[in-house]
Structure formats: C-alpha cells, structure tokens
Amino acid sequence: MREKQKMTVGKQRAAGDYIKIKMILFGTLAAGVILTAVFAPYLVPYDPYEQDLGNALLPPGGAHLLGTDRYGRDMLSRVIMGSRTTVFAALLLVAVITVIGSAAGILCGYYGGKLDAFLMRVSDIFLAFPGMVFAIAVASVMSGGILNAVIALACISWPKYARVARSQVLSIRNMPYMAAAKLSGSGTFKMICRHVVPNIAGPVIVTAVLDIGTMMMEIAGLSFLGLGAAPPTAEWGSMMSNGRSMLQTSPWVILAPGTAIFLTVVIFNLVGDTVRDLLDPRQKGR
Amino acid sequence: MKKYITRRFLQLIPILFGITFLSFLLMNTGTADSIDVMENNTGGVMSEEEKDILRAELGLDKPLVQQYIIWLGKTVRGDMGESFVSGQPVSALFVSKLPATIGLMITSILLTVFLSVPLGILSAVRQNRITDYLIRFFSFIGNSLPNFFVSLLLIWFFSLKLKLLPVMGNNAGWKSVILPTLTLALSMASRYTRQVRATVLEELNKDYVQGARARGISEKRILYFSVLRASMLTIATLLALSIGSLLGGTAIVESIFMWDGVGKMAVDAITMRDYPVIQVYVIWMAVIYVCVNLFTDMIYHYLDPRIRLGREDG
Numbered sequence: 001m002r003e004k005q006k007m008t009v010g011k012q013r014a015a016g017d018y019i020k021i022k023m024i025l026f027g028t029l030a031a032g033v034i035l036t037a038v039f040a041p042y043l044v045p046y047d048p049y050e051q052d053l054g055n056a057l058l059p060p061g062g063a064h065l066l067g068t069d070r071y072g073r074d075m076l077s078r079v080i081m082g083s084r085t086t087v088f089a090a091l092l093l094v095a096v097i098t099v100i101g102s103a104a105g106i107l108c109g110y111y112g113g114k115l116d117a118f119l120m121r122v123s124d125i126f127l128a129f130p131g132m133v134f135a136i137a138v139a140s141v142m143s144g145g146i147l148n149a150v151i152a153l154a155c156i157s158w159p160k161y162a163r164v165a166r167s168q169v170l171s172i173r174n175m176p177y178m179a180a181a182k183l184s185g186s187g188t189f190k191m192i193c194r195h196v197v198p199n200i201a202g203p204v205i206v207t208a209v210l211d212i213g214t215m216m217m218e219i220a221g222l223s224f225l226g227l228g229a230a231p232p233t234a235e236w237g238s239m240m241s242n243g244r245s246m247l248q249t250s251p252w253v254i255l256a257p258g259t260a261i262f263l264t265v266v267i268f269n270l271v272g273d274t275v276r277d278l279l280d281p282r283q284k285g286r
Numbered sequence: 287m288k289k290y291i292t293r294r295f296l297q298l299i300p301i302l303f304g305i306t307f308l309s310f311l312l313m314n315t316g317t318a319d320s321i322d323v324m325e326n327n328t329g330g331v332m333s334e335e336e337k338d339i340l341r342a343e344l345g346l347d348k349p350l351v352q353q354y355i356i357w358l359g360k361t362v363r364g365d366m367g368e369s370f371v372s373g374q375p376v377s378a379l380f381v382s383k384l385p386a387t388i389g390l391m392i393t394s395i396l397l398t399v400f401l402s403v404p405l406g407i408l409s410a411v412r413q414n415r416i417t418d419y420l421i422r423f424f425s426f427i428g429n430s431l432p433n434f435f436v437s438l439l440l441i442w443f444f445s446l447k448l449k450l451l452p453v454m455g456n457n458a459g460w461k462s463v464i465l466p467t468l469t470l471a472l473s474m475a476s477r478y479t480r481q482v483r484a485t486v487l488e489e490l491n492k493d494y495v496q497g498a499r500a501r502g503i504s505e506k507r508i509l510y511f512s513v514l515r516a517s518m519l520t521i522a523t524l525l526a527l528s529i530g531s532l533l534g535g536t537a538i539v540e541s542i543f544m545w546d547g548v549g550k551m552a553v554d555a556i557t558m559r560d561y562p563v564i565q566v567y568v569i570w571m572a573v574i575y576v577c578v579n580l581f582t583d584m585i586y587h588y589l590d591p592r593i594r595l596g597r598e599d600g
Contacts, residue, residue, distance in 0.1 A: 125304030129305070138312065143559075248446045251442055
C-alpha cells in the first residue's frame with residue numbers, strides 16, 4: 001500500500017500502460033494458442049493418426065520436425081492436434097464451473113436463509129476432498145473419456161466459485177443502489193442480471209482466468225492416468241503416458257507434448273496474472 | 287477456546303457424513319454394476335440367479351439409504367469390504383500402504399519448507415529487485431509445470447542421462463526417495479514461496495515496522511524479531527492448507543516412480559475397476575485432509591494471542 005502512495009501520477013499512468021501492453025501481448029499469445037486449436041486440422045503437416053511403422057521413432061529433424069512416435073505418427077501434427085483436446089476441455093471446464101459456481105453463489109448470497117445454509121454445507125463437503133483425489137474417483141467410476149474428466153473436475157471445482165460469488169454478493173447486497181433498484185420496481189431476475197452480476201463479475205473473472213492453466217494441468221494429469229482422453233486421440237497427457245517406456249531411447253516422444261503443455265500453461269498463467277493486475281490492483285505483485 | 291473446539295468438532299460431524307455418503311453414492315451408482323465387475327475380474331461366468339443371490343447377500347437389493355447405513359456401520363468398524371481383485375480386506379491393504387505415502391509426504395513437506403520459507407522471505411525483503419524477480423520467475427515456472435512432466439524430466443536427466451539415481455521403486459534406500467520428493471516439493475514450493483512472500487510483505491507494510499524503523503531499530507532486528515514472528519503463524523497455516531494438493535499429487539507421482547503407497551494403489555485399482563480399493567482411498571484421504579485442516583485451525587487459534595486471550599468469536 002505504501003508503495004502506491006509514493007508513486008507520482010506520471011508513474012502510476014506508466015504502470016497502467018505497462019499492464020495494458022502486457023495484456024495485449026499475452027492476450028495475443030493466448031488467442032494464438034486458441035486459434036491453433038481451432039484450426040488444428042488445417043495446420044498439421046501430416047495426418048496425426050496415420051501410422052507409418054517404417055518411420056517409427058524417428059528423431060526430430062528432417063521431414064518430421066519433432067520426430068515420430070512408435071507408430072510412425074508425426075509428433076508435430078499430434079502436438080498441434082492435441083492442443084484441441086486439452087485447450088478446449090480446459091476452457092469448457094472453466095466456463096462450466098464459473099457459470100454453475102457463481103450461479104450457486106449468487107443464489108446463496110441473494111436469498112440467504114435455508115438455501116444458503118444448505119448449499120454452503122454441500123460445498124463444504126466437496127471442499128473436504130483433496131481435489132485430485134476426488135476427481136480420480138469420479139473419473140474412474142465414469143470410466144474415462146475427456147468429457148467425463150471435465151465432469152469430474154467440475155464436480156470438485158465449483159465450490160470455490162460459489163464462495164467467491166457469494167462473498168461478493170454479500171458485500172454489495174446492502175449497498176444503496178441495490179435498495180434503489182428494488183424501490184424502483186426491479187424484479188428478482190432484473191436485479192440479479194442488471195445489478196448483481198455486473199458488480200461481482202471482476203473477482204469471479206479473475207478467479208476463472210487464473211484457473212485455466214491449473215485446470216489444463218489437471219485434465220492432462222487425468223489423461224496421463226488413463227482417465228481422460230483415450231488413445232488414439234491426440235491429447236498431451238495421454239501422449240506422454242504412452243511414451244513413458246520410450247523415455248530412454250526416444251525422449252522427444254515425451255518432451256514434445258510436455259513442452260506444449262508447459263508453454264500453454266505459462267501463457268494462460270501470464271494472462272491470468274495480468275488480468276488480476278488489471279481488474280484487482282490491490283492484489284498486484286502477489 | 288473450549289467453546290470453539292467443541293463447535294469445530296460438531297461441525298465435523300455433518301462433513302464426515304457428507305464425505306462418506308458421497309463416496310458411497312459414487313461407488314454404488316457408477317456405470318458398472320459391482321457384481322458384473324466381480325464376474326469379469328474373477329473370470330468365472332455367473333447365471334442371473336447366482337448374481338441375484340450374491341446381490342441379496344451383499345444387500346444390493348435394498349433401498350439406497352438403507353444400504354448406506356449398513357455400509358456405514360461396517361465402515362466405522364473398520365470393515366470396508368474386500369478388493370474385487372485380490373480378495374484382501376481393503377482396510378488392511380490401505381493401512382499397509384499408508385506408511386510409504388506418509389514418508390514421502392513428510393520428506394516433500396520438509397523440502398518445501400526448507401526451500402520456500404527462506405526464498406519467500408528473501409524475495410519479500412528484496413521486493414522489486416533482481417533477487418525478487420529471479421525467485422518469482424522460478425516460482426512461476428514451477429507453477430506451470432505439471433508434476434507428471436517434472437517427474438519424467440527428472441527421471442530422464444538424473445536416472446537415464448547421468449545414471450545417478452534409481453529410476454523407480456522404493457527399495458533402493460535413501461536414493462529412491464530423492465526424485466519423487468523433488469517432484470512433489472517443486473510444485474508445492476513454487477506456490478508456497480509466493481504465499482510466504484505475500485505474507486511477509488504484508489507484515490512489512492504494517493505501521494509498527496515503520497515505527498520501529500523510526501526508532502532506529504536495525505532492519506535485521508525488525509525482520510527476525512517482529513516481522514517473522516508475526517508472519518510465522520500465517521505461513522504455517524498456509525502450509526497445512528497446501529497439503530490437500532500434495533495428497534492428490536502423490537497419486538500421479540507414486541504411480542510414475544512405482545512408489546508403493548496408497549496413491550499407486552488407487553491408480554492400479556482404477557485400471558482394474560477395483561471399486562472398494564478406490565473407495566477406501568477416497569474416504570481416508572478426505573478424512574486425513576479434514577483432520578489436518580481442523581488441527582491447523584485449532585493450533586492457529588491456540589497460538590494466536592489475539593484470539594486466545596481476546597474475542598471468542600473466532
């Protein structure tokens with residue numbers, strides 16, 4: 001806090017510009033990743049599913065920039081194709097838990113009473129499970145599949161959003177503008193859509209964007225355990241799991257998808273940190 | 287304080303019911319009928335009548351809530367069923383695998399504290415200088431690396447390239463514990479360093495620090511005697527909270543390093559669809575997590591003089 005007081009106006013403006021520049025830069029990178037995922041089928045140099053056993057486990061270089069796997073499939077094509085599964089699944093997951101979690105949180109905060117008590121106890125129970133442990137159990141009961149992995153992680157992740165949304169609603173519920181809106185005859189639906197949602201969106205969005213990277217790693221982790229995307233689907237976690245036995249002879253089979261996950265998570269984490277600095281300056285540098 | 291402890295224990299009851307009910311529901315409404323799984327795993331063929339008899343024997347034809355109560359009664363007495371695969375009682379199996387996991391967790395937590403606390407403090411004291419940026423950079427990197435990738439990188443580098451350490455298993459003495467510990471501690475430490483830094487920074491920005499500076503007390507004295515003492519409590523609490531991610535992380539890391547603990551047990555059970563084993567794993571992990579959190583809260587309340595001596599509202 002004290003740091004901020006020392007800043008002159010000019011410096012503050014410069015800091016604001018700096019954050020905006022960072023936002024544009026990282027936002028572009030993230031958009032690049034998402035566009036790669038969207039247009040993956042048109043970008044791949046080879047068919048990511050076509051086997052060519054004569055060219056199995058070729059090292060990187062030459063015709064295959066990142067080498068080939070044990071079935072002779074082009075690694076670069078599989079990594080590009082894999083971005084689809086991982087990135088889409090993570091974005092879908094974050095979207096789902098943001099909507100469900102905040103809806104629950106808004107209802108709790110807005111209505112209070114028994115509904116609030118009930119939903120908060122339910123979320124307590126979900127929060128009592130270590131996240132990955134519960135996700136493993138859910139995914140194993142639902143027998144794998146990328147969509148089931150998303151459902152498993154959604155089950156365990158929504159309470160966090162419910163908590164954030166609820167505490168925000170509680171902090172604005174007694175604001176004069178809420179009373180004014182009610183007096184001027186706004187119905188519940190209008191109150192929530194026009195007055196509650198826009199005013200609590202900031203912290204919820206920050207939580208959501210910061211979560212994208214983590215969720216990506218957890219989806220890939222479940223796939224790595226065989227609880228997400230099933231082979232032959234190109235997915236980074238399952239590609240790494242399948243390449244484990246070839247770590248010694250052909251490490252590129254692991255390194256290519258591993259680096260892809262790492263870079264993607266880095267990009268989304270950078271976006272997350274910048275969005276937080278932009279929307280919630282109090283938390284800056286944390 | 288007494289009132290607080292009683293209240294916390296009472297709050298624990300619905301949570302424990304919730305945990306067990308959810309775990310029960312999960313395993314009993316799964317897509318596969320457990321009798322069918324049993325049939326597949328034992329390799330025998332059963333007629334529908336035989337299956338029905340077995341269902342009645344296991345109480346699977348009763349209503350769900352009744353089944354839950356019966357099951358809960360058994361669970362409390364330590365009978366959590368037998369593994370579909372080996373026929374072994376799962377409680378005994380779990381207990382036999384637990385020490386390996388706890389050992390791994392202790393070494394990981396120790397390494398995490400050993401790395402994060404000094405680095406976090408250093409980073410806070412040197413805020414916005416090169417040391418701070420470097421520490422933050424590395425903790426950012428560590429935060430973006432999935433632990434299965436870290437483990438494979440470590441195996442590749444230390445075991446296969448340098449041939450310094452064993453690839454897997456927990457039978458090579460102290461050497462086998464290094465890589466799994468390193469993997470778990472790396473991701474935990476990256477997050478924790480940031481939290482330590484934030485906590486110390488917040489304390490450093492408080493008014494009493496400026497007051498102490500104005501009185502001419504040396505920076506070192508302020509840091510060691512006031513700031514660190516005040517922030518230790520928060521730092522310890524945050525560590526306990528991060529144990530949740532550690533409990534989940536052990537599953538992947540144990541199965542990669544063939545570390546014979548409960549995490550590997552659960553992952554192996556997944557492929558065999560051995561539901562009782564997964565169930566015992568989920569319930570006990572949740573119970574351990576809840577107990578750790580409760581314990582931390584109580585210690586926190588006990589140690590914090592503001593709470594112990596003052597308000598009771600906590």
